[in-house]
Amino acid sequence: xxxxxxxxxxxxxxxxxxxxxxxxxxxxxxxxxxxxxxxxxxxxxxxxxxxxxxxxxxxxxxxxxxxxxxxxxxxxxxxxxxxxxxxxxxxxxxxxxxxxxxxxxxxxxxxxxxxxxxxxxxxxxxxxxxxxxxxxxxxxxxxxxxxxxxxxxxxxxxxxxxxxxxxxxxxxxxxxxxxxxxxxxxxxxxxxxxxxxxxxxxxxxxxxxxxxxxxxxxxxxxxxxxxxxxxxxxxxxxxxxxxxxxxxxxxxxxxxxxxxxxxxxxxxxxxxxxxxxxxxxxxxxxxxxxxxxxxxxxxxxxxxxxxxxxxxxxxxxxxxxxxxxxxxxxxxxxxxxxxxxxxxxxxxxxxxxxxxxxxxxxxxxxxxxxxxxxxxxxxxxxxxxxxxxxxxxxxxxxxxxxxxxxxxxxxxxxxxxxxxxxxxxxxxxxxxxxxxxxxxxxxxxxxxxxxxxxxxxxxxxxxxxxxxxxxxxxxxxxxxxxxxxxxxxxxxxxxxxxxxxxxxxxxxxxxxxxxxxxxxxxxxxxxxxxxxxxxxxxxxxxxxxxxxxxxxxxxxxxxxxxxxxxxxxxxxxxxxxxxxxxxxxxxxxxxxxxxxxxxxxxxxxxxxxxxxxxxxxxxxxxxxxxxxxxxxxxxxxxxxxxxxxxxxxxxxxxxxxxxxxxxxxxxxxxxxxxxxxxxxxxxxxxxxxxxxxxxxxxxxxxxxxxxxxxxxxxxxxxxxxxxxxxxxxxxxxxxxxxxxxxxxxxxxxxxxxxxxxxxxxxxxxxxxxxxxxxxxxxxxxxxxxxxxxxxxxxxxxxxxxxxxxxxxxxxxxxxxxxxxxxxxxxxxxxxxxxxxxxxxxxxxxxxxxxxxxxxxxxxxxxxxxxxxxxxxxxxxxxxxxxxxxxxxxxxxxxxxxxxxxxxxxxxxxxxxxxxxxxxxxxxxxxxxxx
Numbered sequence: 001x002x003x004x005x006x007x008x009x010x011x012x013x014x015x016x017x018x019x020x021x022x023x024x025x026x027x028x029x030x031x032x033x034x035x036x037x038x039x040x041x042x043x044x045x046x047x048x049x050x051x052x053x054x055x056x057x058x059x060x061x062x063x064x065x066x067x068x069x070x071x072x073x074x075x076x077x078x079x080x081x082x083x084x085x086x087x088x089x090x091x092x093x094x095x096x097x098x099x100x101x102x103x104x105x106x107x108x109x110x111x112x113x114x115x116x117x118x119x120x121x122x123x124x125x126x127x128x129x130x131x132x133x134x135x136x137x138x139x140x141x142x143x144x145x146x147x148x149x150x151x152x153x154x155x156x157x158x159x160x161x162x163x164x165x166x167x168x169x170x171x172x173x174x175x176x177x178x179x180x181x182x183x184x185x186x187x188x189x190x191x192x193x194x195x196x197x198x199x200x201x202x203x204x205x206x207x208x209x210x211x212x213x214x215x216x217x218x219x220x221x222x223x224x225x226x227x228x229x230x231x232x233x234x235x236x237x238x239x240x241x242x243x244x245x246x247x248x249x250x251x252x253x254x255x256x257x258x259x260x261x262x263x264x265x266x267x268x269x270x271x272x273x274x275x276x277x278x279x280x281x282x283x284x285x286x287x288x289x290x291x292x293x294x295x296x297x298x299x300x301x302x303x304x305x306x307x308x309x310x311x312x313x314x315x316x317x318x319x320x321x322x323x324x325x326x327x328x329x330x331x332x333x334x335x336x337x338x339x340x341x342x343x344x345x346x347x348x349x350x351x352x353x354x355x356x357x358x359x360x361x362x363x364x365x366x367x368x369x370x371x372x373x374x375x376x377x378x379x380x381x382x383x384x385x386x387x388x389x390x391x392x393x394x395x396x397x398x399x400x401x402x403x404x405x406x407x408x409x410x411x412x413x414x415x416x417x418x419x420x421x422x423x424x425x426x427x428x429x430x431x432x433x434x435x436x437x438x439x440x441x442x443x444x445x446x447x448x449x450x451x452x453x454x455x456x457x458x459x460x461x462x463x464x465x466x467x468x469x470x471x472x473x474x475x476x477x478x479x480x481x482x483x484x485x486x487x488x489x490x491x492x493x494x495x496x497x498x499x500x501x502x503x504x505x506x507x508x509x510x511x512x513x514x515x516x517x518x519x520x521x522x523x524x525x526x527x528x529x530x531x532x533x534x535x536x537x538x539x540x541x542x543x544x545x546x547x548x549x550x551x552x553x554x555x556x557x558x559x560x561x562x563x564x565x566x567x568x569x570x571x572x573x574x575x576x577x578x579x580x581x582x583x584x585x586x587x588x589x590x591x592x593x594x595x596x597x598x599x600x601x602x603x604x605x606x607x608x609x610x611x612x613x614x615x616x617x618x619x620x621x622x623x624x625x626x627x628x629x630x631x632x633x634x635x636x637x638x639x640x641x642x643x644x645x646x647x648x649x650x651x652x653x654x655x656x657x658x659x660x661x662x663x664x665x666x667x668x669x670x671x672x673x674x675x676x677x678x679x680x681x682x683x684x685x686x687x688x689x690x691x692x693x694x695x696x697x698x699x700x701x702x703x704x705x706x707x708x709x710x711x712x713x714x715x716x717x718x719x720x721x722x723x724x725x726x727x728x729x730x731x732x733x734x735x736x737x738x739x740x741x742x743x744x745x746x747x748x749x750x751x752x753x754x755x756x757x758x759x760x761x762x763x764x765x766x767x768x769x770x771x772x773x774x775x776x777x778x779x780x781x782x783x784x785x786x787x788x789x790x791x792x793x794x795x796x797x798x799x800x801x802x803x804x805x806x807x808x809x810x811x812x813x814x815x816x817x818x819x820x821x822x823x824x825x826x827x828x829x830x831x832x833x834x835x836x837x838x839x840x841x842x843x844x845x846x847x848x849x850x851x852x853x854x855x856x857x858x859x860x861x862x863x864x865x866x867x868x869x870x871x872x873x874x875x876x877x878x879x880x881x882x883x884x885x886x887x888x889x890x891x892x893x894x895x896x897x898x899x900x901x902x903x904x905x906x907x908x909x910x911x912x913x914x915x916x917x918x919x920x921x922x923x924x925x926x927x928x929x930x
Contacts, residue, residue, distance in 0.1 A: 024102060027088040028109045033073045036218040036243070038211055043070055043200060044078040050198030051080045051145050051175040055167055056191050059179045061202040062323040062337075063276040064240025067179045068149055070205070075147070082175060084145040085110035094156045100130050103146070107133070112144040129166040137170040144174060151180040152322070160185035182322040202323060206237025219246040221255050231259055235339055244269045264339055265346025273343055277324055285315050289326075289336070290351070293344035294359050294382070296375065298326075298334045305366050306359055357383045368392055374411045381414050386422050389414070394426035395463035400509065402437040403474065425454035429467050436474050444475055466495040470510070477517045477524075480672055480712055485521035489514050511541045512549040519556055520673055526713030532560045551581040555595035559677065562598050565778030567605070567816040574598040593619045593674045600681050604688065605780045607819035607847060609885065610892050612685055619678055676702050676715045683722050688824060690879050690930075692729035699723050721753035733760035748777030752785050764792055783813045783821040791828050803836055810843050817845045823884050827925070830918070847884050849918060868911045870929065877904045882921045882930055 047070075050057040059067045075084055085106040093099040107113045113136040137144065154160060164186050167176055178184055191197035207215065209225075212232045216223055223231065235241040248268060252258040264270060278286055284307075291306040292298045303312035316334045319326035325337040336344070349356060364379035373396055380389040393399065393411065401409030415430050432447035451468055455461045469492035476485035492514055515538035523531035535557040542550035558573035577595035586592055596615040603611035679702030683695040699719055720740060727736035736757035740750060751770055758767035767788075775785040786809035793802035806829075813821060822829060833840060833850060840851045870878065873894075880890045887905070891898045905917060912927075914920040924930045 024105060027090065027102070028086060028106050030075050030086050031068065031072050031088075033069055033076060036215070036246075037069055037073060038207075038214045038218060039073055039077065040070065040211060041078075043204065044074045046198065046200060046204075047071065047074045047177070048078060048080060051082065051143075051177065054191075054196050054198050055172070055175060056186070056197045057175070057177045057200075058184070058188070058197060059177065059200045059205075060183060060323065061181070061200075061205045062238075062325055063181060064238060064272065065202055065205040065323075066239035067205065069239075070200075071147055071149070071177060071179055080145050080175070082143045082145050083110050083112050084147065085112055086147045086149070088149045089151055089153045091153055094154055094159065096156065096158050096162060099154070099156075099159050100133065100162070103148075104130070104133055106146065107136070107144065110144065112140070112146075113137075129162045134166055134170055137166075137173040140173045143172065145177060146174060147177040147179065149179040151178045151184055152182045154184065157185055181324075202327075205239065207232060207235075207239060207242055208237065212237070212242055215242055216246055216255075219243075219250055221246055221249055223256060223259065227256055227259055234264075236337060238337070238339065240272060241269050241339055244272060263346075264342045269339065270343045270346070273325070273340055274347065277340065278344070278347075281319075281324070284309065284311070285319065288312060288315050289319075290344055290348045291355075291359055293336060293341045293348060294356060294379070295363060296335070296378075297329060298336070299332055299370075300334075302363060302366050306362055361385060364388065374409075377411045377414055381417070386418055386427075387424065390418070390422065390424065390426040390430055391464075394429040394467050396467075399429070399433050399467050399470070400513070402433040425451040425461075425468075426464055428454070429464060429471065432468075432471050436471060436478065439478065441475050441478050444471070448472060448475070462495055462499055466492055466499065469495060470513070473514065473517045477520050477671065480521060480524040482521050482525040482527075485518050489518045509547075509549050512538045512547065512553065515541060516549070516553045516556065519553065520671070523556070523560065524673060524712045524714055526717075528560050528563060528714075532557065535560065547580075548584050551577040551584070551586065551595070552591040554580065555592060555598065556673075558598045559594055559673075562601060563778065565781075567602060567779065567818075570598055571602050574602075590620050590671065590674065594677065597674070597677045597681050600685075601677075604681065604684055605816070605818045605820040607823045607884075609685070609688070609889060612681075616678075616681060616685070619674070672712070672715070676712075676718060678702075680718045680722050683726065687722075687726055687729055688820070688883060690883065692726040695726040696723065696730065699726070717747050717749060721749045724753040724757050728757055728760045733757055737761055748772070748775065748781045748785065752781060752788065755785075755788055759788065759792065764795070768792065779812050779816055780818050780821060783809045783818055786812065787821055787825050787829070790832075791825070794828055794832050799832075799835070802832060803839060806832070806836075806839055810839065810846075814843060814845065819845070819847055822846060822850055827922070848886075849884050870908065870911060874904050874908050874911075875929065877901060878908055878920065878924055879930060881905070881917050882924070 047057060047059075059071060061067050074080075075086070087102055087106040089099075093102055104113070113133075163176070167174055178186075188197065209228050209232045213223070213228050216228070231242070231245065235245070244267070245262070249255040249258045249262075278289060281289065288303055288307050288309075292303050295302065298312075298316065300313035300316055303316065304310055313332075316326060317328075320328045320334060325340040327335050327337070329335055345356070360379045360383035364376045364383060364385070367373075367376035367379065373392060377389050377393055380386075380392065393415070399412075401412035412433075415434070418427065418430065428447045428451035432444045432451060435441075435444035435447060448468060448471055451464075455465055455468065469488050472488035473485055473492060476482075476488055493511070496510055515534045519531040519534035519538065522528075522534060535553045538553035539550060539557065542553070554573050554577035558570045558577060561573060562570035574595040578592060578599075581589070581592040581595070596618045600612045600615035603609075603615065679698050683698040686692070686695040686698060699722060702715075702719065724736040724739050727733070727739065736753070740754045740757060751772060755767040755770040758764075758770055771785055771789060775782040777785075786805045790802040790805035790809065793799070793805060809821070813819070830850065840846055844851065876894060877890055880893055885893065887898055887901050890896075891901045894901070905920075908920050909915060909917075912920050912923050914923055921930070
């Protein structure tokens with residue numbers, strides 16, 4: 001590229017060396033850029049836009065951030081639209097006379113001052129630049145760019161004031177680029193307020209992962225994407241750290257392994273930071289940096305506590321302004337660059353081997369008094385004071401971390417390393433929490449008993465006794481023990497009211513958790529009224545949607561509403577619960593599972609399989625049982641069942657079941673409410689899909705009567721009807737009758753299950769006697785009872801009664817659009833509606849095959865075999881058509897395209913010699929293909 005007047009490239013080349021000393025001449029040239037430099041267009045573009053739009057550009061960052069090389073590369077490869085002058089500032093430039101002389105020489109070297117402009121004949125007034133410079137710039141037709149590198153060396157306010165004056169009185173002919181480790185003394189607030197400054201700060205200078213990869217490539221290194229991410233994160237994109245690491249790694253045969261084994265404290269990076277940052281500070285500042293290197297974040301008062309001085313606030317502010325690898329955070333807090341802190345900790349241990357434990361202990365005590373328990377615990381563990389850590393943890397709200405829906409919190413995870421020999425009630429409470437979180441109620445209760453032996457009635461032990469009561473309530477929820485839950489809840493509530501408010505807990509989570517756990521046990525023991533009252537109290541305690549624990553009681557409240565028949569309110573509560581869970585990123589966790597299962601159940605009752613699958617798949621597998629997942633996902637289900645359970649997995653073939661009343665209790669590894677509810681929803685979905693064996697296996701997987709678990713009338717009321725229905729569908733009506741003994745006070749659901757089993761066994765009289773004269777209960781149950789009565793009437797030839805009952809069933813189901821009972825009613829309903837299509841005239845919400853039943857068409861002999869056997873995929877399509885699924889639903893369920901499903905349907909009709917899907921289903925059933 002050839003130079004021309006006014007062009008920056010020409011400006012950098014044409015001027016002869018000024019009549020000045022050789023040292024100054026060296027500072028007037030743009031430094032070279034190494035071959036390994038990574039050109040960063042994003043920053044070069046900002047520099048170009050900056051000098052076009054603003055008079056001042058500030059490139060501000062710590063040592064080794066790549067400031068100077070960035071500007072050098074910009075001038076050489078993406079030059080500004082104006083002539084450019086360069087001056088590397090030295091300490092002697094801190095004198096106004098010397099500074100202005102050197103700036104003038106830089107301008108003359110760049111050809112930026114007209115020849116008619118002379119030199120200064122007299123000293124300028126204080127705080128003003130030499131007149132000849134302002135005059136010369138004012139005579140220009142286009143601006144000039146002046147780069148002042150290492151401007152942090154200018155500490156004289158008079159120099160800074162003069163530079164500001166020149167910038168504001170040069171008729172817009174000066175573009176000033178300051179490259180500095182700290183903020184210059186110019187009144188930057190004025191430039192910012194007037195939008196007259198472009199700033200490139202440390203965060204902008206940090207290398208991205210892509211730039212790190214490019215830098216390594218220039219050094220002949222290759223790291224995997226994850227390793228590049230680790231290296232960039234560890235250095236936080238600090239340019240010098242990356243380059244020094246690359247130079248060292250180039251000598252290693254395996255740079256990936258070198259990254260894992262790299263110790264920053266013993267490296268060229270450490271040498272650089274110690275020499276460029278630490279050693280340049282006064283003694284008091286060095287001491288503060290070393291002592292506070294143990295902290296993740298630094299508060300001035302905490303720094304004073306570690307140093308024994310009272311000037312930490314001033315020192316930290318100065319370090320932050322000087323970009324000395326100390327960054328301000330929100331409020332009064334600061335942080336050290338992680339790599340710098342890592343190096344300082346190594347340096348601290350080398351200089352003062354016994355000091356780090358003392359500093360950790362002092363920090364732990366300060367943080368605990370400040371209510372910052374999580375940080376206090378980490379420092380107590382680092383100081384090897386497990387006794388203090390256990391006492392603070394067990395005596396505060398942090399024990400909740402073991403039961404977090406997203407897994408144990410950071411502080412709870414610390415106690416994985418708690419010494420096995422640590423004694424005392426607090427240590428036992430922590431072991432109890434760990435055991436209960438893992439679902440081991442026996443071990444958890446044993447640890448609680450040992451902790452109780454060491455706790456006294458003294459006031460100092462009240463926080464630990466509160467934690468013990470909370471853990472007792474957790475154990476009661478896992479075992480379904482209502483008396484234990486009531487006693488634990490009362491004790492916890494009484495103790496929490498005697499303790500002062502916890503400053504570490506912004507939201508009062510404890511009462512919400514108490515009411516929620518108590519409600520869960522109440523529901524498990526068969527008292528939905530008491531459960532509802534406790535849940536309403538929990539929601540009332542959780543003030544507003546921003547409360548982190550409100551979504552679980554809302555989900556449980558939705559379940560109580562659904563089981564009580566209030567489908568609309570249940571749906572509203574469940575959706576609200578999931579919306580609030582999403583706020584806390586907990587929508588797919590165990591505590592949100594109830595809300596998902598409620599919505600899946602509602603979708604099942606409305607005949608919407610896609611929605612059922614969508615919600616059921618969001619329930620964590622550990623909460624629903626490994627076997628249960630197959631009922632929705634279509635995988636093969638296990639056939640094992642618990643001893644003494646409601647269902648024998650072989651009942652579908654042999655009809656063998658345990659004839660006694662089902663005694664269902666919670667199993668290990670999860671909340672029993674969620675396990676049972678998830679199993680019932682999946683089992684009913686399997687039944688709707690025509691797979692009773694899978695339904696039986698799913699229900700068997702949810703049964704854990706075990707010695708530790710309390711029998712649950714609620715669970716039995718859900719599982720027994722579903723199990724009986726599965727047995728009937730599997731051809732074991734006799735086993736279903738034996739599963740539901742007569743003479744027991746029964747819910748509408750159990751009465752319906754008994755009647756269905758009797759009806760399937762051929763005993764219509766017993767079936768009629770099992771049903772209540774006036775059906776009551778949830779709308780879906782009432783609808784099914786009315787449909788069963790209508791089916792019996794139709795079977796007896798009493799079409800009038802059947803039509804009347806069917807009309808009542810339609811009216812009951814219509815408000816909530818409960819299509820499920822009609823979809824599972826069987827072929828009699830479609831046959832009956834062919835004779836009475838008027839019954840569905842006002843019920844457009846029904847599936848189309850029921851609203852417009854197909855009339856029988858002439859066809860081949862019903863018992864003639866198909867002209868060609870159906871393929872496996874054709875059978876799968878036909879099975880779903882028999883469930884009254886639409887073409888789109890069949891396609892979604894089998895993960896096929898709609899056109900492919902239509903092709904299979906055409907093939908099915910051809911092979912069965914039929915013309916409609918309903919006719920194909922009817923003929924397939926007669927041929928025992930379904």
